[in-house]
Amino acid sequence: MDKRITLKEAVDMIKDGSVIMVGGFLACGTPDKLIDALVSKGVKDLTLICNDTGTPERGVGKLVATKQFKTIYATHIGTNKETGRQMMAGETEVHLIPQGTMAEQIRAAGYGLGGFLTATGVGTEVEKGKQVLEVDGKTYLLEKPLKADFALIYADVADTKGNLKYRGSTRNFNPVMAAAADVTIVEARKVVPVGEIDANDVVVPGAFVNYIVEEK
Amino acid sequence: MDKRITLKEAVDMIKDGSVIMVGGFLACGTPDKLIDALVSKGVKDLTLICNDTGTPERGVGKLVATKQFKTIYATHIGTNKETGRQMMAGETEVHLIPQGTMAEQIRAAGYGLGGFLTATGVGTEVEKGKQVLEVDGKTYLLEKPLKADFALIYADVADTKGNLKYRGSTRNFNPVMAAAADVTIVEARKVVPVGEIDANDVVVPGAFVNYIVEEK
Amino acid sequence: MMDKQQTQEFIAKRVAQELQDGNVVNLGIGLPTLVANFVPADKSVDFQSENGFIGLGPVPADGNEDWNIVNAGGSCVTILPGGVFFDSATSFGIIRGGHVDITVLGALQVAENGDIANYMIPGKMVPGMGGAMDLLSGAKKVIVAMEHTAKGNPKLLKKCNLPLTAVKAVDLIITEMGVIEVTPEGFVLVERNPEYTVEQIQEATEATLHVSPKLKEMAV
Amino acid sequence: MMDKQQTQEFIAKRVAQELQDGNVVNLGIGLPTLVANFVPADKSVDFQSENGFIGLGPVPADGNEDWNIVNAGGSCVTILPGGVFFDSATSFGIIRGGHVDITVLGALQVAENGDIANYMIPGKMVPGMGGAMDLLSGAKKVIVAMEHTAKGNPKLLKKCNLPLTAVKAVDLIITEMGVIEVTPEGFVLVERNPEYTVEQIQEATEATLHVSPKLKEMAV
Numbered sequence A, B: 001m002d003k004r005i006t007l008k009e010a011v012d013m014i015k016d017g018s019v020i021m022v023g024g025f026l027a028c029g030t031p032d033k034l035i036d037a038l039v040s041k042g043v044k045d046l047t048l049i050c051n052d053t054g055t056p057e058r059g060v061g062k063l064v065a066t067k068q069f070k071t072i073y074a075t076h077i078g079t080n081k082e083t084g085r086q087m088m089a090g091e092t093e094v095h096l097i098p099q100g101t102m103a104e105q106i107r108a109a110g111y112g113l114g115g116f117l118t119a120t121g122v123g124t125e126v127e128k129g130k131q132v133l134e135v136d137g138k139t140y141l142l143e144k145p146l147k148a149d150f151a152l153i154y155a156d157v158a159d160t161k162g163n164l165k166y167r168g169s170t171r172n173f174n175p176v177m178a179a180a181a182d183v184t185i186v187e188a189r190k191v192v193p194v195g196e197i198d199a200n201d202v203v204v205p206g207a208f209v210n211y212i213v214e215e216k
Numbered sequence C, D: 001m002m003d004k005q006q007t008q009e010f011i012a013k014r015v016a017q018e019l020q021d022g023n024v025v026n027l028g029i030g031l032p033t034l035v036a037n038f039v040p041a042d043k044s045v046d047f048q049s050e051n052g053f054i055g056l057g058p059v060p061a062d063g064n065e066d067w068n069i070v071n072a073g074g075s076c077v078t079i080l081p082g083g084v085f086f087d088s089a090t091s092f093g094i095i096r097g098g099h100v101d102i103t104v105l106g107a108l109q110v111a112e113n114g115d116i117a118n119y120m121i122p123g124k125m126v127p128g129m130g131g132a133m134d135l136l137s138g139a140k141k142v143i144v145a146m147e148h149t150a151k152g153n154p155k156l157l158k159k160c161n162l163p164l165t166a167v168k169a170v171d172l173i174i175t176e177m178g179v180i181e182v183t184p185e186g187f188v189l190v191e192r193n194p195e196y197t198v199e200q201i202q203e204a205t206e207a208t209l210h211v212s213p214k215l216k217e218m219a220v
Helices: A007-012 A032-041 A061-065 A081-088 A099-110 A174-178 B007-012 B032-041 B061-065 B081-088 B099-110 B174-178 C004-016 C031-038 C088-096 C132-138 C198-203 D004-016 D031-038 D088-096 D132-138 D198-203
Strands: A019-022 A046-049 A069-074 A093-096 A115-118 A132-135 A138-143 A148-159 A181-192 A211-214 B019-022 B046-049 B069-074 B093-096 B115-118 B132-135 B138-143 B148-159 B181-192 B211-214 C024-027 C046-049 C053-057 C078-085 C102-105 C109-111 C141-145 C172-174 C178-183 C186-192 C209-217 D024-027 D046-049 D053-057 D078-085 D102-105 D109-111 D141-145 D172-174 D178-183 D186-192 D209-217
Touching: A007 A032, A007 A211, A032 A061, A032 A181, A061 A069, A061 A081, A069 A081, A081 A093, A099 A115, A099 A138, A099 A174, A099 D088, A099 D132, A148 A174, A174 A181, A174 D088, B007 B032, B007 B211, B032 B061, B032 B181, B061 B069, B061 B081, B069 B081, B081 B093, B099 B115, B099 B138, B099 B174, B099 C088, B099 C132, B148 B174, B174 B181, B174 C088, C004 C031, C004 C141, C004 C172, C024 C031, C031 C102, C031 C141, C046 C088, C088 C132, C102 C132, C178 C209, C186 C198, C198 C209, D004 D031, D004 D141, D004 D172, D024 D031, D031 D102, D031 D141, D046 D088, D088 D132, D102 D132, D178 D209, D186 D198, D198 D209
Parallel strands: A019 A046, A019 A148, A046 A069, A069 A093, A148 A181, A181 A211, B019 B046, B019 B148, B046 B069, B069 B093, B148 B181, B181 B211, C024 C046, C024 C102, C102 C141, C141 C172, C186 C209, D024 D046, D024 D102, D102 D141, D141 D172, D186 D209
Antiparallel strands: A115 A138, A115 B115, A132 A138, B115 B138, B132 B138, C046 C053, C053 C078, C172 C178, C178 C186, D046 D053, D053 D078, D172 D178, D178 D186
16 A cells, blocks of 8 residues: 655645644654745644744745744744734744653554653643542643644655655654654655665554655 | 673572563563573572463463463463463463553553553453543443553664564564563574664664573 | 364454454454455455554464564564554554554353453462553453353353453444344343354343344354 | 853753662753763763663764664764663653653752743743653653753742743752752752852842751862
């Protein structure tokens, strides 16, 4: 089963109002071609789930610049002043989440858990509106899964079944996002035939991946 | 920092009453030399956390045969009739846990989570004594972390810092257990110098590993 | 009349028809394992082994065993090109997260609301549930593949009386007598083995069998 | 009097003395990053970068940048032999699970019970907490490395008045004036920069400074 599609086929699926999660950490490991195509398409009112909003010129920051997000879930927006401006001006709804909590929320969605207990954020603003549980004498917040319609992720190498490998720190949120969306689209630097990636070295199983767009 | 120790140094740490988690699935990916050394040492009243109890001749089953366990947490004991006999006779306390729940409980302990919500076991005997939570209209069990004094795990290749790689289905519970014990001891088929394992291909970071015993 | 082996193969062949191109499938031990032998040639199906891989291949030839590659029953198997090994937390993330399209399991009892009992008989030695509870709660579609009765005693019941493995989990039941969908209205017979009348199948079933207006004959 | 850069290096050098052989250490952005330059030669310390690796190495020479290897600030770095890359869930598992021995961060305010505020000033643009909350709640030992005051205004307080990043999280505070342990009794001054008297340090501190009977002079 060859999961390759064109860049156009990929972005055609994403509509106004879609919830997208995008891999990458300060634009390292972001699927740049998919972002550029979304900018060109001009799709709007998107909800973004991403570690950060890149910079105004890099990564998902380009979609911030064009005001294509209605809502943003991120851990840190300090590298993109435009996100902060939109937030302060009430143009975009921004939810800030501790980084480890966000990673785990995305994993919970992909791995079929109803939530998890973490001590991160206890006694802080993060606690607001959340269920606080005491278990064996320790206080935790109940954090819920975070899922999306589309996961737009990056990989260094993919085989045509969608088994993925990474290089360097491009990995970050990509592997957890792979499992957490209804439709997962991978932008791969390189696509190889099935069997070329050693089964012992695969980082993301193809079972999580729906489509592959090859960078060219 | 070279984490290699001798087999004797490894088992010397484990005392009567210790809680040990042991990697392996039906004795595939079990640290056999460590098990054999524990049999020889005759340490007793151990608590075991393991997917299964192997067979009477293989894996942790050898320690069942010598009655070294007081308590066993497992997902399946059907391949070792002696475990069942000890359970029915009240000689050993056996707790049966769904396999996915056990894997996640061990991960939660290693990854600093206070617990997680799963639908697995809702409405069954597994629910007994557990907190049942409804989140966004769905019913879940709150499952708590499962940790140990010692994790005795297997790896195919280790570097001297404890970075680990696996081959085939020997991986199973080993990676999650690596993080979930006060002291983690790896039995590695082969130990290589630092730098020989590609940083992109490490399965278990050496940060989880305290000691390495090389199979010879 | 089919003998035991023929019956099991008949059921396994019919289950195989449910597999779709691109599906990730987990097969239980016993009868369900046979399903792998009957995958239609035009379909690419990936089998998952819950002890840690996708891409389960055939049993190796004598002398070619690699004891680092075993299935969830502990037997030597192989992995196909495009397969992937992972740890148990990932394996059950795949299962619990709905990334397994179909799981095929046997059962001791199935109730008309989809409850299933398949791991424990009180008073007998309890082997443990292994991965069955996670598979039942996580897989997108649950198919029970089993003989219709236990020596003539119904296994399709109004209510299970053995300890449950999962609540309202079963979607489809395939036996040597027919194919039964589990719906909000209860059991619906959608296919009938022509060797049996609807009345005979109902007689072998404790709960009411609603007969689908589109009832077909089983063909394997 | 030290200038700003000398002050920061003085603090970083003193923090480096806290690192033990074999430690896994996470350094925050800014002053804490400098600590990596002063690791004692006889100690092997592994630095973690929360965006996904252990084994953080020096900044590459001009022209040798690999943009697939960046630190949590987005700058090009290198990875040392024996390093390992992982995803964000694993990275924060390492952090939350207590596998990071020491985290070094800056702060806006620290209270005598260990509360810390370091990510948000109401009314100003909020950059977000990034990984700080997880590091504070997960690392085995939390060291705050910062200048003792903000332009003369105390940062070591009875109680924080900015929104907290974590509750009762700080173990040790290292400033250009001294080294302060956070204990159940409050702040305990354990080392003093000989350039300052105890009275001067107390004056720059809102909360009461208990002076350790074993008070030493800071030596870097």
